[in-house]
Amino acid sequence: MIEITRLARFLIRRILFSIPVFFGVTIIVWALMYAAGDPVRLLLAGVPYITPEVVENLRRYYHLDRPVWEQYLFWVFNLVQGNLGESFVYNQPVLQLVIPWTIETVKLQLSALALALFLAIFIGVYSARHPYSITDMAVTTLALLGVSMPIFVWGIFGILIFSSYAHSATTALFGFPIYFPPVGAHAWNYRTFPFPLFLADAIWHMILPMCVLAITYMALYVRLVRSGMRETLEQDYVLAARASGLSDRKVVYKHALRNALIPLITYVGLAIATSFAGAPITETVFTWPGMGYYYVQALYSLDFPLIMAVISILTILILAANIIVDMTYGFIDPRITVE
Amino acid sequence: MANIMEIENLKTYFYTEAGVVKALDGISFNIEEDVTHGLVGESGSGKTVTALSVLGIVPNPGRIVDGRVIFEGENLLEKSDKEMQKLRGDKIAISFQDPSTSLNPVFTVGSQIAEVIMRHQDVTKEEAKQAVIEIMEAVRIPEAEQRYYEYPHQFSTGMRQRMAIARSLSARPDILFADEPTTALDVTIEAQVLNLMQELQDKFGMDLVMITHDMGVIAEMCKRVTVLYAGRVCETANVDSVFHEPKHPYTQALLTSVPSVLGKIKRLSVIPGTIPDLIHPPSGCRFHPRCAFAKDVCKKEMPDAVEVAKGHESACVRIDEINDELQARLKKAREEQASD
Ligand SMILES: Nc1ncnc2c1ncn2[C@@H]1O[C@H](COP(=O)(O)OP(=O)(O)O)[C@@H](O)[C@H]1O
Ligand SMILES: [Mg+2]
Numbered sequence: 001m002i003e004i005t006r007l008a009r010f011l012i013r014r015i016l017f018s019i020p021v022f023f024g025v026t027i028i029v030w031a032l033m034y035a036a037g038d039p040v041r042l043l044l045a046g047v048p049y050i051t052p053e054v055v056e057n058l059r060r061y062y063h064l065d066r067p068v069w070e071q072y073l074f075w076v077f078n079l080v081q082g083n084l085g086e087s088f089v090y091n092q093p094v095l096q097l098v099i100p101w102t103i104e105t106v107k108l109q110l111s112a113l114a115l116a117l118f119l120a121i122f123i124g125v126y127s128a129r130h131p132y133s134i135t136d137m138a139v140t141t142l143a144l145l146g147v148s149m150p151i152f153v154w155g156i157f158g159i160l161i162f163s164s165y166a167h168s169a170t171t172a173l174f175g176f177p178i179y180f181p182p183v184g185a186h187a188w189n190y191r192t193f194p195f196p197l198f199l200a201d202a203i204w205h206m207i208l209p210m211c212v213l214a215i216t217y218m219a220l221y222v223r224l225v226r227s228g229m230r231e232t233l234e235q236d237y238v239l240a241a242r243a244s245g246l247s248d249r250k251v252v253y254k255h256a257l258r259n260a261l262i263p264l265i266t267y268v269g270l271a272i273a274t275s276f277a278g279a280p281i282t283e284t285v286f287t288w289p290g291m292g293y294y295y296v297q298a299l300y301s302l303d304f305p306l307i308m309a310v311i312s313i314l315t316i317l318i319l320a321a322n323i324i325v326d327m328t329y330g331f332i333d334p335r336i337t338v339e
Numbered sequence: 340m341a342n343i344m345e346i347e348n349l350k351t352y353f354y355t356e357a358g359v360v361k362a363l364d365g366i367s368f369n370i371e372e373d374v375t376h377g378l379v380g381e382s383g384s385g386k387t388v389t390a391l392s393v394l395g396i397v398p399n400p401g402r403i404v405d406g407r408v409i410f411e412g413e414n415l416l417e418k419s420d421k422e423m424q425k426l427r428g429d430k431i432a433i434s435f436q437d438p439s440t441s442l443n444p445v446f447t448v449g450s451q452i453a454e455v456i457m458r459h460q461d462v463t464k465e466e467a468k469q470a471v472i473e474i475m476e477a478v479r480i481p482e483a484e485q486r487y488y489e490y491p492h493q494f495s496t497g498m499r500q501r502m503a504i505a506r507s508l509s510a511r512p513d514i515l516f517a518d519e520p521t522t523a524l525d526v527t528i529e530a531q532v533l534n535l536m537q538e539l540q541d542k543f544g545m546d547l548v549m550i551t552h553d554m555g556v557i558a559e560m561c562k563r564v565t566v567l568y569a570g571r572v573c574e575t576a577n578v579d580s581v582f583h584e585p586k587h588p589y590t591q592a593l594l595t596s597v598p599s600v601l602g603k604i605k606r607l608s609v610i611p612g613t614i615p616d617l618i619h620p621p622s623g624c625r626f627h628p629r630c631a632f633a634k635d636v637c638k639k640e641m642p643d644a645v646e647v648a649k650g651h652e653s654a655c656v657r658i659d660e661i662n663d664e665l666q667a668r669l670k671k672a673r674e675e676q677a678s679d
Contacts, residue, residue, distance in 0.1 A: 234398065236440040242396045243435075244428035244455040244506065248420070258445050333445055334490040 011323070018319040023076075025315045026308065030072050039088055039302035040064060062088065062304075075308060084312070085305035089298075094309040098291065102313055104185050105283070105290030108206060109275040112213035117268070120218045124225025125252060128233060139222060146219025151212070151278065155285035158212040180208035183287040209286040217271060224267060228260030235259070262333050269325030273318040342409075343514055343546050344370040344393070349406035351385075351392045358618035362388045362401070364570040367644070368652075370514070370548060375540070377557040377578065378550045379593070380567035383614050386550045389567070390433050390516040395423045410514075429459040432512035436519040438500040442491040448499075449475075449487030452506045459510040471509065477542065478505045478535060497528035501535065508539060514546045521556060533560060554593055558582060566590050569615050569625040572644045576651040584666060586653035589626045591665050595672035624654070631668075632661045 040058050044050050059065045063074060078085060084094040127136040146154075163182035170178040185205050190198055232238060233256050241255040279292025287293065291310050298306040329336045347367050353360035363385045370376045378386050391397045393408050395415065408415040410431065415423065435441035442448060452474065453467040462470065468487065475483035478501040491499060500520065507515060517536060521529040533556065540547050549560050557564050557578060564581055566573040566589065573587040585591045592610045612629035615621050621628050627637040636656060644652040647659075655661075 236435055236437060237443040239391075239396060239398060240433075240435055240441040240503075240506075241443065242427070243391075243394055243433045245424045245426070245458050245510075246428075246454065247424060247458075250454075255443050255446075259443070262445075334447075335444060335492050 007327070010327070014323045014326070018323070021319060022312075022315055026076075026312060027072065029308065029311045030068070030075075033302070033304055033307055034068050037302055039304055042302050043088060079312070084309045087298075087306045088303045089301050089306070090303075094305045097294075097306070098309045098313060101289060101291045101294050101310075102317075104288065105276065105279050105292060106317070108185075108209055108213070108282075108288060108290060109272075109279065111206065112210045113217060113268070113271060113275060115210060116214040116217035116221055117264075119214065120221030120225050121257070123218075124222045125229055125257065127222070127226045128229030129252070131230065136226075140226070143219040143222040146215050147223075149216070151216050151282055152285050154212045154216055155209070155282065158208055159286075162208055181205050182208065185289050209282065209288055212286075213275075213282060217275070220267065220271075221264065224264050225260060228263055229256060232256040232259040258332070262329075265325055265328055265332065269322055272321035272325070276314050276317050276321075279314075341372045342369040343372045345407075345409040346370075346389070346393070347407040347409070349389070349392055349408065350404045351388050351397055351401055352404050354400045354402065355618075360617045361620060362570050362617060363392065364620070365406070365641075365643070366567065366570070366572045368565045368572055368575045370546065371563060372546060374563050375547045375549060375561045377561035377564035378548060378567060379554060379557050379564055380552065381593075381614055382552055383569075383617075384567040385570045386552075386567055387436065387518055390518055390548070390550060393516070394427055394431055394433060395420065396427070425459075428455050428507070428512065429510045430513045431516075432507040432510070432514070433516040433518060434504045434507040434520060437523050438503040439491070439496065439523070441503050442499060442506075444491050447488050447490055448494065448502050448506075449489075452502070452509045455506055455509045471505075474505045474509050475502070477508075477539065478502070480505075497524055497531070500524060500528075500532060504532075504536070504539070508543060508545075511543055512545055514548065516548045516550060518550045519552070520549075521551070521553075536560070566593065569620060570617060571625050571641070572652075572654060573626070574651070574653040574655075575644060576648075576653075580648070580651055585669065586647050586651055586658050586662070586665075587626075587655045588630045588632050588661070588665060591669050592629075594669060595676075624656070632657060632664070 040055060040062070043058070044055065056065075063071055066074070075085070082095075084098070086092065087094050087097060090097060123139050127139050130136050159182040162180045164179075166179035167177045170176070181204065185202065186198075187193075187201050187205075190201055193201060233252070235256070237259075238251060238256045241251045246255070276291075279290055280296050281292070282288065283290045283293035284296055291313065295307070295310045297303075298310065346369070348365045349363050349367070350361070350365050351363040353362055366385070366389065378389060380386055388397065388401070391401075392403050392406075393415065395403075395418070397403060403416055406416065410426075415426070418426075443451060449468070449471050452471045453464070456462060456467045456470050457464070460467075472483045472487060475486065480486055480498060480501060486494075491502075494502060500523065504517070504520065507517075520536065521532055524532060536547065536549075537560065539545075547560075549556065551557060561578050563576070564578050565575040566581070566587065568589050573589045574581065574585070576586070581590060582594065585594060589610075596610065610629055615625055615628065621638070623636075623638040623640055624630070624633075624642055627633040630637065634657065640656075642654045642656045644654040647653045658665075
């Protein structure tokens with residue numbers, strides 16, 4: 001009972017603290033967006049026979065004739081009512097557009113993160129238990145490469161090998177191509193697929209970007225798990241667990257790993273934030289129909305409502321991830337009580 | 340008297356970057372059945388490594404390079420890790436020196452003890468929990484039922500030590516190595532824990548090996564004692580004879596560094612010199628650089644402990660020559676202490 005009320009208090013407080021952060025971020029983006037240029041002129045670029053009245057009317061239609069602060073307040077006023085406005089370019093309610101993109105982004109980023117963590121734990125534990133062995137050296141070097149090479153380099157290598165080369169090699173060998181699709185999250189006609197096929201198709205499309213992302217994320221985790229395990233494996237409680245006859249698996253994966261994971265949580269919180277923020281690059285490389293990809297498109301056309309919608313959702317996701325991570329601390333490390 | 344365990348020529352080395360640390364360099368002694376055995380020596384003499392070697396859990400970069408540990412007619416050092424897992428905790432247990440680090444901070448203490456019981460006995464979770472609560476009561480943890488669900492940091496140091504002992508006793512081992520169970524505790528709690536150990540020993544009928552650097556604890560708890568110095572055995576004998584007539588200069592030095600039994604004034608006659616570097620240990624008898632009686636012969640060969648009186652083994656090659664002088668010094672030092 002006490003636990004639950006404490007948790008509720010923690011949540012309410014953290015959410016209240018997040019509100020000013022949210023408005024801080026949106027105000028800054030709003031200001032930058034207006035400094036960047038005039039969307040009406042971009043919209044009308046190349047359209048012949050535009051009279052000044054047309055321009056004026058369009059401005060008035062989008063409320064662009066009002067002072068900037070008034071427009072922002074208007075946006076907030078609508079936001080509170082669940083209305084994110086209409087896209088300049090798509091002429092559709094922004095919310096309808098953004099929801100499927102958000103799903104694609106979250107799906108890709110979280111699976112990549114989960115895969116990275118899963119692999120990093122096994123590799124990191126192995127490395128920690130066989131320090132300076134050949135495998136350890138190889139893995140540590142690769143991990144260094146993973147951190148130091150940016151995602152678009154890995155992405156282009158991945159596409160080159162597993163899509164392009166795989167396509168031509170398998171065609172030559174078997175007469176038909178087997179390759180990972182380098183573009184998109186679904187086949188073009190996926191809406192007609194029955195559910196099992198839909199799922200298989202979605203997974204098939206996700207494999208390449210997910211693995212590439214996982215490699216770049218994993219690098220850091222392998223090093224964190226390795227150094228964490230090197231430390232916890234030396235602890236008295238691990239020796240004590242071994243002394244009481246527990247199996248090797250229990251000693252390593254329960255007693256040592258659980259403690260080694262504690263510092264990792266901080267990084268997972270950070271990683272969730274950076275992975276959402278980094279989505280524009282990944283999604284551009286893989287033409288992935290997520291928030292990041294369309295965000296870049298929206299920036300090109302200065303589609304103000306769309307830019308703001310994506311920024312709002314990203315900010316909320318990152319703030320939520322931070323709250324969840326802080327809460328996880330309380331579960332994984334009993335010495336920390338969430339306050 | 341039958342032996343429950345025989346340790347023969349045990350050598351455990353640590354292969355560090357600085358060189359090979361000869362933490363144990365051929366130690367031998369027997370642990371008799373139903374006799375509380377003490378293992379005493381300064382810090383760094385190899386007491387903990389002895390217990391870890393017996394259990395086969397010497398941490399990296401340590402290796403057991405030679406020797407035999409006979410238990411129930413078998414050499415433990417020839418057993419596989421899987422076979423040893425069955426013995427650890429179940430037949431041979433150890434309780435660690437520092438209770439605040441030997442319990443895993445992220446699991447409840449109760450579940451950590453239950454885990455050991457379930458590993459070695461065919462019981463359900465609920466039965467294991469009942470057994471844990473019973474053993475928590477045996478080590479006098481109040482409100483055991485509630486405290487079962489608490490984490491190590493929620494216990495006081497004294498309680499944590501008792502819980503750590505409870506864990507090592509949970510599967511009812513035949514022999515328990517208690518590694519400095521009182522070092523991390525203050526004096527009042529120390530007495531409680533020692534009393535408790537004695538009580539538990541009677542209750543569970545196990546053999547106890549008391550590891551300590553404190554001759555006072557040996558006097559109080561043990562019947563037989565082995566004195567270690569720099570990875571070698573100095574002497575093994577009954578506690579009475581060691582206190583009345585030690586047969587090794589190192590033991591004599593240790594004894595005179597004990598505060599008088601009355602404990603009024605703690606005047607420690609510190610042994611001159613420091614414990615030797617175990618990568619490049621002194622030649623011959625390892626104590627000779629600090630020994631008041633050392634002669635050339637002491638530098639030449641490394642002496643093993645041999646029987647010099649009935650049931651009394653000593654590793655001093657000059658013991659017959661120096662015995663009178665040794666006892667005289669001990670007597671003088673004790674008189675000085677008493678007169679303070
Ligand atoms: N992990 C280790 N690495 C290197 N040397 C060690 C290690 N553990 C113990 N030793 C060496 O073994 C010697 C004996 O240690 P130990 O058995 O812990 O002494 P104590 O009698 O105080 O329990 C120490 O002097 C130390 O040099
Ligand atoms: Mg020790």
